[in-house]
Amino acid sequence: MTRSLTGGCACGAIRFETTSEPIVEIHCQCRDCQKRSGTGHSSYLTFSRRADVTIAGEAKTWRVAGDSGNEKIHAFCPTCGTPVYLTFQAMPELIAVHAASLDDPSQFSPQLVTYGIHGHAWDRIDAALQTFERMPAG
Numbered sequence: 001m002t003r004s005l006t007g008g009c010a011c012g013a014i015r016f017e018t019t020s021e022p023i024v025e026i027h028c029q030c031r032d033c034q035k036r037s038g039t040g041h042s043s044y045l046t047f048s049r050r051a052d053v054t055i056a057g058e059a060k061t062w063r064v065a066g067d068s069g070n071e072k073i074h075a076f077c078p079t080c081g082t083p084v085y086l087t088f089q090a091m092p093e094l095i096a097v098h099a100a101s102l103d104d105p106s107q108f109s110p111q112l113v114t115y116g117i118h119g120h121a122w123d124r125i126d127a128a129l130q131t132f133e134r135m136p137a138g
C-alpha cells in the first residue's frame with residue numbers, strides 16, 4: 001500500500017504532498033539548522049526526486065553555504081515564516097521537508113544524526129541512532 005505524506009507551514013499557505021518514500025530521514029545538528037529552528041537541531045525527510053513532491057503555495061527562498069561548501073536553498077512561508085523545505089544546489093533533484101511540518105509527524109522515522117559534532121548537551125537525541133560528526137560522504 002502506498003502511503004501518502006502531506007504537510008505544510010503553520011498558517012497553511014504552503015502545502016506539500018508526496019506518495020514517494022524518503023531516501024533518508026535525519027536529525028541535523030549543524031549550526032545552520034540550529035539557527036533556523038531556534039533549538040538544537042532540525043529534522044528532515046529527504047526525497048530523491050523533487051518532481052515527486054507536489055508543492056502548493058508560493059514559498060520564499062534564501063541561500064546559505066553549508067559546512068561542505070554546497071549551497072542550500074531554504075524555502076519558507078513568507079506569511080508565517082515556517083521553514084517548509086530545502087533543496088541543494090549541488091544535488092538539484094533532492095528535496096527535504098521538515099519533519100514537524102507533516103500533518104502526522106509520527107510518520108517521521110529518524111535513521112541517523114548529522115553534524116553531531118555541533119550537538120549541545122541540552123539537545124540529547126536517541127543514542128541508538130547512528131551519529132555522524134559531519135555529513136557522511138555522498
Ligand SMILES: [Zn+2]
Pocket residue numbers: 009010011012013014077078079080081082
Ligand atoms: Zn505559512
Ligand SMILES: [Zn+2]
Pocket residue numbers: 028029030031032033034042115
Ligand atoms: Zn543542518
